[in-house]
Amino acid sequence: MIEVGSFRAQSHAGISRRAFVQAAFAVPFLSTANAARAVAAAEAPASGAAKSVILLWLWGGPSHVDTFDPKPAAPVEIRGPFSTIATRTTGVRFTELFPGLAARSHLFSLVRSNRNLSNEHCLAGSIALTGAPGDNGDDGYGPNMGSVVQRLHAGRNDLPPFVAVTQGRLGSALGVMKGYGGGKWGQAYDPFDVTCRDTSEVELPALRLLDGLGTDRLNDRQELLGHLDRVERLAEHASYAGWNLNFRRAYRLLTSPEGKRAFDLSRESAQTQGAYGRTIFGQSCLLARRLVEANVPYIQVNWSKWVESIFGAQTDFGWDTHRLNFEFLADHHGPILDRAVSALLDDLDQRGLLKSTLVVALGEFGRTPKISKDGGRDHWPQCYCSLWAGAGIQPGRVVGASDERGYEPTTAAINPDSVAATILRQTGVTTERLAELRLLPNSHVIEDLL
Amino acid sequence: MTGRRSFLAALALVLIEGIAYASPPVQLTFDGRVKRGAVFVPSGDEIVFAVRETSPSLVLKRLKIADGTVTRLHPQAGLPETNATFAADGKTYAYLELTGNDAVVVHISDVKHTRNDVLKFSQPIPWDPCITPDGKAVVVSLDGQIVRRDLGSNAEQALTKSAGSNNWPHVSPDGRAVVFCSSRHGDYELYTIGVDGGAERRLTESPGMDGHPSWSPDGRKIAFTSTRDGQYEIYVIDADGSNPRRVTHHPERDDFAAWHSDGQKLLIVSERDGRQDLYLVEVPQ
Numbered sequence: 001m002i003e004v005g006s007f008r009a010q011s012h013a014g015i016s017r018r019a020f021v022q023a024a025f026a027v028p029f030l031s032t033a034n035a036a037r038a039v040a041a042a043e044a045p046a047s048g049a050a051k052s053v054i055l056l057w058l059w060g061g062p063s064h065v066d067t068f069d070p071k072p073a074a075p076v077e078i079r080g081p082f083s084t085i086a087t088r089t090t091g092v093r094f095t096e097l098f099p100g101l102a103a104r105s106h107l108f109s110l111v112r113s114n115r116n117l118s119n120e121h122c123l124a125g126s127i128a129l130t131g132a133p134g135d136n137g138d139d140g141y142g143p144n145m146g147s148v149v150q151r152l153h154a155g156r157n158d159l160p161p162f163v164a165v166t167q168g169r170l171g172s173a174l175g176v177m178k179g180y181g182g183g184k185w186g187q188a189y190d191p192f193d194v195t196c197r198d199t200s201e202v203e204l205p206a207l208r209l210l211d212g213l214g215t216d217r218l219n220d221r222q223e224l225l226g227h228l229d230r231v232e233r234l235a236e237h238a239s240y241a242g243w244n245l246n247f248r249r250a251y252r253l254l255t256s257p258e259g260k261r262a263f264d265l266s267r268e269s270a271q272t273q274g275a276y277g278r279t280i281f282g283q284s285c286l287l288a289r290r291l292v293e294a295n296v297p298y299i300q301v302n303w304s305k306w307v308e309s310i311f312g313a314q315t316d317f318g319w320d321t322h323r324l325n326f327e328f329l330a331d332h333h334g335p336i337l338d339r340a341v342s343a344l345l346d347d348l349d350q351r352g353l354l355k356s357t358l359v360v361a362l363g364e365f366g367r368t369p370k371i372s373k374d375g376g377r378d379h380w381p382q383c384y385c386s387l388w389a390g391a392g393i394q395p396g397r398v399v400g401a402s403d404e405r406g407y408e409p410t411t412a413a414i415n416p417d418s419v420a421a422t423i424l425r426q427t428g429v430t431t432e433r434l435a436e437l438r439l440l441p442n443s444h445v446i447e448d449l450l
Numbered sequence: 451m452t453g454r455r456s457f458l459a460a461l462a463l464v465l466i467e468g469i470a471y472a473s474p475p476v477q478l479t480f481d482g483r484v485k486r487g488a489v490f491v492p493s494g495d496e497i498v499f500a501v502r503e504t505s506p507s508l509v510l511k512r513l514k515i516a517d518g519t520v521t522r523l524h525p526q527a528g529l530p531e532t533n534a535t536f537a538a539d540g541k542t543y544a545y546l547e548l549t550g551n552d553a554v555v556v557h558i559s560d561v562k563h564t565r566n567d568v569l570k571f572s573q574p575i576p577w578d579p580c581i582t583p584d585g586k587a588v589v590v591s592l593d594g595q596i597v598r599r600d601l602g603s604n605a606e607q608a609l610t611k612s613a614g615s616n617n618w619p620h621v622s623p624d625g626r627a628v629v630f631c632s633s634r635h636g637d638y639e640l641y642t643i644g645v646d647g648g649a650e651r652r653l654t655e656s657p658g659m660d661g662h663p664s665w666s667p668d669g670r671k672i673a674f675t676s677t678r679d680g681q682y683e684i685y686v687i688d689a690d691g692s693n694p695r696r697v698t699h700h701p702e703r704d705d706f707a708a709w710h711s712d713g714q715k716l717l718i719v720s721e722r723d724g725r726q727d728l729y730l731v732e733v734p735q
Contacts, residue, residue, distance in 0.1 A: 081633030274724030278482045312550040375594025
């Protein structure tokens with residue numbers, strides 16, 4: 001059975017897009033009361049320095065000591081095995097794994113005093129993405145920052161306003177992350193998931209219900225309409241409401257030439273595709289840049305679906321490196337991250353998009369400064385770092401500092417609510433608007449970045 | 451495709467017929483996907499390597515030199531696999547299987563698939579296995595130390611007990627020593643230690659990381675990756691640490707060097723235009 005429901009766009013290697021795209025293009029958009037209810041109407045639009053946000057979500061929690069806040073003078077059991085290199089920012093050093101970003105430090109700033117409120121992945125991740133703990137332990141979360149942007153920005157009609165480039169819904173061996181999408185606002189504000197392969201292939205999981213339709217049947221307009229009607233009747237069931245919305249979003253963009261173009265990485269030159277690296281994360285970053293060009297206001301690029309670096313059949317090399325921290329960083333994570341983010345910053349800058357695109361890279365926490373008995377590093381929410389670029393962020397700065405061994409901030413800790421408030425402020429969501437929405441009370445924008 | 455075939459035909463002549471060969475590097479794979487841990491099988495007619503795919507996320511593949519065909523080493527495998535390593539006689543090989551949440555086992559198999567022993571270690575993630583030439587032991591890195599496991603008694607012996615991280619062991623062709631990397635004195639440098647433990651010797655002292663060492667078939671040279679010149683490049687030293695030579699000169703990453711049996715060429719994973727593929731490069735004498 002071919003994956004008819006997937007929108008596949010291949011690199012210059014030559015796999016063509018599916019016939020489904022052409023078939024769907026000819027079919028009018030479905031409309032039902034149920035769908036109309038589900039589609040979130042954009043409220044009064046917000047405007048700010050950032051027309052778009054790209055959040056690079058380093059799921060699993062990268063070590064701050066082994067990346068952008070090294071401690072070369074610390075004892076061997078803390079500093080780790082990597083040497084440090086100078087950056088273009090005077091006095092700022094990174095580990096040797098990031099020569100590309102070191103050469104581009106004039107394009108971004110760092111926060112070195114991030115702090116989270118939990119040391120468990122899904123809780124900390126939910127807090128980091130929503131800016132606040134849930135109302136009831138690991139439940140009752142507010143909306144993801146992207147969901148807020150989705151609600152307040154009058155986006156294009158044919159592209160979802162909040163796109164997650166992801167291998168699936170985020171989780172760990174302990175369960176799924178609950179604070180991933182719309183939270184208390186409901187599934188209507190969940191991100192629109194898109195899957196990107198290292199081969200530059202893009203798939204829309206929301207269309208998988210169309211799997212099973214052969215190409216010949218899809219070319220039959222009546223056949224396709226009938227199938228979509230059946231899908232819609234199924235979707236009217238309450239449990240399918242959120243899915244139905246995403247299906248409609250997928251369908252809508254597939255009927256839009258501009259929407260299709262935005263997701264088609266084969267339109268990029270081999271040189272551009274290569275600059276980002278032929279990796280899932282690299283091509284996902286390239287897709288994010290294309291979505292910025294298509295005026296999608298919020299894109300979250302997930303490094304992995306799972307936090308775990310090794311997870312049996314589900315292994316997708318998250319940043320949770322309790323073991324093999326140094327082997328993975330040297331062999332895999334470091335070079336891939338360095339190349340992809342360097343290319344993204346260059347590309348946005350050269351296209352004149354960086355000044356209107358906010359790029360933020362962070363995980364849910366850092367990792368223990370002291371190397372564990374297992375030869376890796378464990379969870380460390382007390383202090384970690386994040387990378388900020390574009391859209392009003394003053395580049396070449398380091399905001400906040402950690403102590404000489406990376407255990408605690410020596411300046412005021414920057415909590416997730418401040419991260420969220422700053423991201424939202426740059427998109428034009430004011431403190432007053434947040435108060436109206438009952439979001440992020442008492443949060444502070446990180447003014448030193450601006 | 452024609453160009454690829456002619457490349458492979460030339461490569462087959464080089465490797466099988468022993469025709470003298472000069473640079474430039476010969477590209478051996480063309481899919482561009484993330485790769486690691488490539489090795490020649492001792493007979494020299496095949497290469498086994500790990501490549502990033504979708505499901506499982508790491509797959510062992512074999513490249514037949516004669517015709518350039520690439521197939522899965524274990525077509526039925528449902529779990530990620532990586533880091534294949536062969537005993538000197540080519541009859542036995544080891545590889546890693548990623549079995550669960552922070553759980554890895556070492557498989558010891560014969561190439562005819564009539565034997566497959568699954569080794570669990572005292573700690574859950576053995577990494578970078580290397581079989582001793584006599585096939586009687588496997589050396590791994592285990593939680594930051596170098597550990598030797600006897601395949602008869604299954605006894606584990608920690609060869610290193612040092613501060614810092616000790617990784618990427620590779621056993622010498624005479625089976626007497628292990629070269630590995632350690633951060634005990636700062637960043638990663640190369641060291642050697644006896645295969646039964648004993649005195650350690652530091653081989654390199656350079657800025658940046660020295661990693662992924664590989665002993666030449668005659669035991670006289672060691673190839674490795676270093677960032678001493680700013681990013682990942684391949685270097686060769688004599689086995690006593692002297693006479694360093696840079697092998698690769700490319701602005702992108704070169705990594706995971708492994709020797710051809712003639713001791714004149716290295717198999718490496720090179721990134722070119724963002725694509726990772728296997729290349730064969732000549733070692734400067």
